[in-house]
Amino acid sequence: MTAIRASNLWRFYDGAPAVRGLDLAVERGSAYGFIGPNGAGKSTTLRMLATLDRPDAGRVWLEGRDVQRDLRGARRRLGFMPDPFALYDELTVEDHLLLFAQTYGLPPSARRRAVDRAIELTRTQEVRARRCGALSKGWRQRALLARTLVHDPPVLLLDEPASGLDPAARIEFREVVRALRELGKAIVVSSHILTELSDFCDSVGIIQQGRMLVSGRIDDILRRLDPNEQVQLDLPGDAAPARALLAAHPEVLEVRDGLGAPPGTARLLAVLRGRATPEVRAALVRALVEGGCAPCGVSATREGLEDLFLRVSAGSRGQDVRGASALRQVLDGDGGADREGAPPAGAAR
Amino acid sequence: MRGAPGPLFEWLVPRTLRESNTLLGAAVFGLVFYGVLALTLLGWAGAGVRGALRDLLSVVHGEALVANGIVLLLWSPSRLAQRLAREREQDTLPALRLTGLGGLSMALGFLGSALVLPAVLLVVTSPVILAGAGGRGGPAAPLRAYAVLLLLAVVYHLVAGVVGLASKKAQNAGGTTVFVVLVLLGLGAAFRVPGLEVLGVLGPWGAALASSGAEQFDIPILGVSVAGEPVQLVTLALLAAVLLRALSDRLADERAAVLVGAPAAAGLAALGAALAALTYEPFHADPSRAVFLRLLALGLAAAPLALEAPARFVDLARGAARRDPDDPPFPDERLDLRRLLPGPLLLLGGALLLGLQLPSGASWGLRTGVAAAVLVTTWTFAALLLQAARLLSRDRGSPVIVVVLALAALWCAPLLSSAGLRNLAFDERLTELPRLLNPAYALHLACTTRPVGGHDPLALATACAAVHALAALGAGWLVRQGQRRVTELVGSLVVLPADAYDAPGTLERRCPRGHLHAAVWATCPHC
Numbered sequence: 001m002t003a004i005r006a007s008n009l010w011r012f013y014d015g016a017p018a019v020r021g022l023d024l025a026v027e028r029g030s031a032y033g034f035i036g037p038n039g040a041g042k043s044t045t046l047r048m049l050a051t052l053d054r055p056d057a058g059r060v061w062l063e064g065r066d067v068q069r070d071l072r073g074a075r076r077r078l079g080f081m082p083d084p085f086a087l088y089d090e091l092t093v094e095d096h097l098l099l100f101a102q103t104y105g106l107p108p109s110a111r112r113r114a115v116d117r118a119i120e121l122t123r124t125q126e127v128r129a130r131r132c133g134a135l136s137k138g139w140r141q142r143a144l145l146a147r148t149l150v151h152d153p154p155v156l157l158l159d160e161p162a163s164g165l166d167p168a169a170r171i172e173f174r175e176v177v178r179a180l181r182e183l184g185k186a187i188v189v190s191s192h193i194l195t196e197l198s199d200f201c202d203s204v205g206i207i208q209q210g211r212m213l214v215s216g217r218i219d220d221i222l223r224r225l226d227p228n229e230q231v232q233l234d235l236p237g238d239a240a241p242a243r244a245l246l247a248a249h250p251e252v253l254e255v256r257d258g259l260g261a262p263p264g265t266a267r268l269l270a271v272l273r274g275r276a277t278p279e280v281r282a283a284l285v286r287a288l289v290e291g292g293c294a295p296c297g298v299s300a301t302r303e304g305l306e307d308l309f310l311r312v313s314a315g316s317r318g319q320d321v322r323g324a325s326a327l328r329q330v331l332d333g334d335g336g337a338d339r340e341g342a343p344p345a346g347a348a349r
Numbered sequence: 350m351r352g353a354p355g356p357l358f359e360w361l362v363p364r365t366l367r368e369s370n371t372l373l374g375a376a377v378f379g380l381v382f383y384g385v386l387a388l389t390l391l392g393w394a395g396a397g398v399r400g401a402l403r404d405l406l407s408v409v410h411g412e413a414l415v416a417n418g419i420v421l422l423l424w425s426p427s428r429l430a431q432r433l434a435r436e437r438e439q440d441t442l443p444a445l446r447l448t449g450l451g452g453l454s455m456a457l458g459f460l461g462s463a464l465v466l467p468a469v470l471l472v473v474t475s476p477v478i479l480a481g482a483g484g485r486g487g488p489a490a491p492l493r494a495y496a497v498l499l500l501l502a503v504v505y506h507l508v509a510g511v512v513g514l515a516s517k518k519a520q521n522a523g524g525t526t527v528f529v530v531l532v533l534l535g536l537g538a539a540f541r542v543p544g545l546e547v548l549g550v551l552g553p554w555g556a557a558l559a560s561s562g563a564e565q566f567d568i569p570i571l572g573v574s575v576a577g578e579p580v581q582l583v584t585l586a587l588l589a590a591v592l593l594r595a596l597s598d599r600l601a602d603e604r605a606a607v608l609v610g611a612p613a614a615a616g617l618a619a620l621g622a623a624l625a626a627l628t629y630e631p632f633h634a635d636p637s638r639a640v641f642l643r644l645l646a647l648g649l650a651a652a653p654l655a656l657e658a659p660a661r662f663v664d665l666a667r668g669a670a671r672r673d674p675d676d677p678p679f680p681d682e683r684l685d686l687r688r689l690l691p692g693p694l695l696l697l698g699g700a701l702l703l704g705l706q707l708p709s710g711a712s713w714g715l716r717t718g719v720a721a722a723v724l725v726t727t728w729t730f731a732a733l734l735l736q737a738a739r740l741l742s743r744d745r746g747s748p749v750i751v752v753v754l755a756l757a758a759l760w761c762a763p764l765l766s767s768a769g770l771r772n773l774a775f776d777e778r779l780t781e782l783p784r785l786l787n788p789a790y791a792l793h794l795a796c797t798t799r800p801v802g803g804h805d806p807l808a809l810a811t812a813c814a815a816v817h818a819l820a821a822l823g824a825g826w827l828v829r830q831g832q833r834r835v836t837e838l839v840g841s842l843v844v845l846p847a848d849a850y851d852a853p854g855t856l857e858r859r860c861p862r863g864h865l866h867a868a869v870w871a872t873c874p875h876c
Contacts, residue, residue, distance in 0.1 A: 010670070010842050012663070021842070052443050056663055057670030057842045066676065072449040080447055086440040102356045103448040147444070 001063070003028045003155050003186030004049060004078075009058035011044050011210075018044045019210040022058070026186045026203070028154065031177060033197030034190040035309060036207035042190040043083065045207070046159045049188065050080035062155060076104060079148035083160040085140050089133030093124060093143045096132055097150050104151035118146040122176060138169045145176070156180060158189045162196055174200050194309050206309055222302075229276040230269045231284055232258055234297035239266035242293035246270045249287055251280050265296060276300035357450060357458025365465040374466055379473045382416050386477065403485050407561045410481025413474045414494055414557055421467045421502035422553065423530055427523040429463035429506050430513030434522035437514060442600065452601030456593060459600075460506055467502065471495075485562030493578050494560035498553055500585040505530055507592035511609060514599045540566070540577075544639055547628040550581040569630045572706065584624065591616030607656045607749055614657040615691050621650025622699035629706050636707060641796040644720050645789060647699040648727070654692045655728055656749060659736035660684050662835060669839040684832060689732050696724040712807070719810045720795035726817035727788040731756055733824035740831020760787045778803050785813045 004026050011019040019041040026032040034042050047053040049060055051067050051074055060067045067074035088096055097118055101111040119128055122142045127135060132143055141161060148156060158177075162170050178200050181187055191197050197204060198218065205215035214221055235242050246255045251272055258267030270284060281298060288295055365371055386409060393405050436442045445455060471478070481491040509526040516522035537552015539545045546568045549555035555566030555577045566577035595613030599606055609617065625646035633639050660681065668682025704717035734756070738748035763783035770780040781804055784790045791813035794806040801809065 008842070050447065052447070054667065056666055057839065059673075059676060068679075072451070075447050076449040078447075082440070082443070084440070086444050088441060099360050100444075100448060102360050103445060103450050105356065105449065151448075 001028050002026070002061075003063055004188065005061045006045075006049060007059050007061075009045065009048055009055045009060070011041075011048060011053060012056050013044075017210050019048070019055075022207070022210070022212050024049075024188075024205065024212070024215070026155075026188055028186050029181060029184045030202045031181045031187040031189060031200055033194075033201035033204040034188060034207060035192065035194050035197060035204055036190075037192055040192075040207045041210035042192075042207055043159050044210075046080070046157050046188065046190055047082075050078060050082075050157050051075055052080070076151065077153055078155040078157060079151070079153035081144050081148040081156070081158045081161055083163060085144045087132040087140060087143060087147075090131065092129050092131055093135070093146070094119070094128045096143065097146055100147050101150050106151060114150050114152065117152075118150045121149055121179065122146040123172065137164050138166065141165065141173075149180075154185055156185050156187045158187065160190055160192070162191065162193075170196065228253065228271045228302070229274075230271045230301050231276055231281055232297075232299045232301050233268045233270065233284070233288070233295045234261055234265045235268065235288075235293060235295050236265055239268055241291060242288055242295070243268060245287055245291040245293060246284065249284060251283065262297075269301070354457040354461070355450065355454030357445070357455055358461045359458075361458050361462035362465055365462045366469075371466050371469060375469045375473055378416075378420070378470050382413075382474060382477075385412060385416075403483060406480055406482075407484035407486065409477050410484045410486070410491065410494075411557070411561050413477040413481065414498065414553075414560070417467070417471060417474060417478075417495075418498060418553055418557075420470050421498060422505050422534070423527060425463055425467045425502070426505045426509035426530060427526040429459065430509040430516065430522040430526035431519050432463070433459060433510055433513030434516040434519035437516075438519050442602075446600075446602065452597030452599070453593070455600040456507075456510065456596045459510065460503070460596075463506055464502070481560070484560075486560040487562070490560035490562070494553075494556050497556035497578055497581055497585070500582060500589065501553055503589045504585050504592060505533065507589060507596050508533070510596040511592065511599060514596070515608060544630065544642060546577070547624050549577055550584040550624070556581060569628055571627055572629075572631045584620065587616075587620050591620065609653065609657065611654070611657040611688070614653040615695075618651045618654040618692070618695050622647050622695045623702075625650060626699045626702035626706075629703055631706050631708075635798075636713075637796045637798065640703065640707065640713075640717075640720075641793050643703055644700070644724065644792045644796065647696060647703070648724050648788065648792070650699075651692050651696055651724070651728055652731075654695070655732040655735060656753075658688050658692065658732050659739045660688065662740050662742070662831070665740070665832070665835045666838055666842075669835055670842055684736075684828075689729065689736075692728045692732060693725045696728060697721055700724065716795050716807065719807055719814065720792050722814040723788055723791045723795060723810055723817070726814045726821060730817045730821040730824055733821050733828055737824050737827035737831055740828060740834065760789070763787055764790070781809065785809055785816060788813060788817065 002025050004024070006022060006024040009019055009022040009024075010017065022041075022045055024032070024045075034045065036042050044053065048055045051060075051071055054068065062074045062077055065074065088099070091099065094115060097115040098111060101114050106114055119125055122145045124139065124142045124146055127139050127143070130139075132140065135143060141164070145158070145161065148158070161177075162173050165173060174196075177187060177189065181200065189197060189201065194204075201218070203215070203217045204221065206213045233242070233246075243255050246252050246268065249270075251274065252270045253273045254271040256269040256271065258269040261267035272280060274280070281300060285295060285298055389405075389408060389412065393408075436445075442455075478491050478495065481494075482488045484490060486494075508529060512526045512529055513522045516525055534552050534554075536548050537550070538554050540547075540549025540552070540555050542548075549566060549568065555564075558564040559566040559577065567574045568577045568580045569575075570580065591613050592609070594616065595606075595609035598610040598613065608614075625643045629639060629643055660683070664682045665684055668678030671678050671682070700717055700721035704714060704721075707713040707717065731752075735749060735752050738752045742748040763786040767780050767783045770783070771777075781801055791810045794801060794813070795810040797806050800806065
């Protein structure tokens with residue numbers, strides 16, 4: 001069942017569009033990652049989904065009901081964690097949660113239980129008696145997540161929930177989101193850090209300049225955008241001569257530094273123009289050996305989501321990046337003019 | 350708390366009551382208050398006038414009234430304004446909105462918590478309040494005075510709430526509220542000016558003076574002088590209801606509001622018009638001045654409605670973008686002429702009510718009719734100009750400010766130019782003409798019976814109405830232009846993946862098949 005759906009959302013600020021014709025659908029029990037650079041329109045979109053901003057055009061349905069037609073009902077069925085944090089600094093975490101349990105209309109007998117449950121889910125037991133104003137950023141974020149969960153909403157909208165967290169806290173946060181997804185909640189998480197989302201999201205949407213560039217299941221996106229295959233080469237000693245040799249090879253599009261090389265070696269990623277067939281791999285190794293840079297390890301990989309995100313966002317800015325034109329085809333193939341029809345006469349200038 | 354008006358009230362009020370600051374505040378206040386009282390008693394005992402116990406009780410009643418008045422009308426409202434401004438600044442209001450709380454529930458919660466400390470202080474001073482019953486104002490004096498004070502406190506708190514939510518910074522909210530409250534208190538003090546008794550409803554002075562037996566506080570209603578407190582209580586109750594609506598609407602943030610929103614502005618205008626028309630005293634040999642002042646008050650009362658009635662560009666665009674039959678536009682998303690009807694209707698109703706009380710001679714019927722025409726055309730012109738500005742600019746506040754300043758210039762500059770022409774010894778017939786643009790002067794002309802500069806004043810006032818009617822037509826044309834912009838924008842709000850590089854409405858190229866696209870594309874991306 002679709003928990004939250006948006007159709008053709010538009011939002012203008014001072015006459016300039018912040019979100020342009022955005023579509024979105026998230027099923028129950030799934031997590032949707034909303035990725036884009038700063039200022040792409042992620043927070044604006046989430047605020048519209050959360051009913052805090054009214055879209056200038058377009059509609060949002062929460063569990064099949066138009067949110068603007070049933071504002072209060074919609075608000076009680078969703079949990080929104082904004083960025084930055086809005087907490088009552090003078091209250092303790094527990095009191096803060098109790099206040100919201102009360103204002104959400106939970107009966108007195110259920111309030112304490114709801115607060116305990118939210119605290120347990122977000123692992124904030126050790127700060128429950130501390131004032132929100134005295135909490136560190138990580139704890140504030142968790143307290144805010146606890147507030148978002150206190151009324152047990154079926155839909156969660158989390159705006160940059162892990163920004164500013166240390167690595168350990170990020171890992172814990174991912175676990176919390178996974179647990180929530182398993183509880184059957186529909187989750188929309190925004191971030192400008194893709195790796196943060198690719199671990200626990202089923203689907204992602206890449207937004208830039210207010211417009212959804214690509215949206216769908218991660219596997220589908222990878223298939224549709226036809227990621228480049230690449231050969232990973234581990235080289236003993238200095239990698240500079242090998243880099244030059246690879247860059248000059250006709251099969252190689254681009255050479256990048258790879259991460260995670262074994263000690264004493266350097267790792268290079270040769271992004272290929274075509275497939276990483278055994279013949280191509282052998283040709284690369286031969287070229288390196290002939291150039292006096294024999295590799296100590298060779299394997300074939302594909303571009304990851306992060307690489308694709310960079311490619312997609314570069315293509316949308318009209319930069320001359322390989323794949324930009326293919327991306328445009330993909331985007332046009334997604335719907336666009338065919339789906340919505342030609343622009344109306346009223347749009348003429 | 351059983352029967353509490355909403356969960357926020359239920360949460361905030363007991364907490365505020367338990368806070369150490371509340372208890373500390375009550376202790377400090379009690380100490381200072383009873384210290385001053387002790388000094389008064391010592392002075393009274395030392396002066397050897399023990400016989401005048403009623404005078405003493407009147408004095409202590411006055412002291413308690415002043416002390417509670419300062420807390421209830423000045424200190425507590427400014428604290429409420431600061432609190433709401435801080436809630437807005439810290440972005441905690443959206444979190445409360447997301448809980449599904451209604452605006453009224455939030456308003457009552459904040460209002461209730463703000464009134465906790467003043468209520469505790471009332472309890473602290475209650476022995477002295479009760480002692481006031483033995484003063485010169487009579488046994489019912491404290492009841493009358495405190496009923497007015499409490500209702501006035503509610504009104505001032507609600508005003509403070511609106512000011513707090515309109516303030517951009519919490520640190521400014523308190524000062525702005527104090528200024529607004531002082532203006533209200535100043536207006537309330539004008540009740541001693543003959544003809545302006547009705548302004549006494551805005552302040553505590555009339556009731557305070559009456560309760561200490563120092564002065565009568567009467568307000569004329571339909572020519573009959575009645576006790577001021579009942580009129581004030583009824584007026585304040587109505588005002589509180591209207592302002593509660595305004596605060597609720599702003600807290601819910603579901604309606605566009607310049608300051609109080611259209612429904613509350615209509616309420617304020619209706620209340621102002623009723624007071625202006627009903628409190629006319631028909632005892633004047635020449636009623637010109639009294640009628641002029643009331644017509645002017647009528648116009649001022651309807652002014653906020655002109656500010657709030659126009660629809661915003663974004664709302665109209667939203668309404669126009671709703672194309673599904675099951676998604677009809679909301680009322681605030683339609684540019685409906687009915688939005689502009691309450692203003693003229695209120696002005697006509699008020700003028701009619703006033704006209705019915707005027708003497709039958711000296712063409713007062715015709716004069717009131719011309720004055721009503723001046724008011725209606727001026728209001729319509731202003732409202733249409735504001736509507737045009739809100740459609741031609743998508744900004745929320747600045748078009749309103751620009752139009753208000755432009756109108757002020759349009760109406761005031763001719764007075765200066767007229768004075769200039771007179772100084773240059775121009776013909777008196779000529780010097781009168783620029784002043785026609787000023788509606789207040791036109792109202793004065795409609796009410797005076799003496800010829801002005803050789804002209805018939807009624808004819809000049811009629812000319813003013815005609816000028817404003819023509820100007821309203823011009824403003825109507827601007828509104829049509831604004832509507833076209835809305836239509837154009839909405840026409841471009843379609844999902845076109847290829848228009849990513851330009852804002853809709855600014856697309857420059859059109860392919861032979863009619864597709865609009867951004868200039869960044871060499872060929873049409875849709876074809």
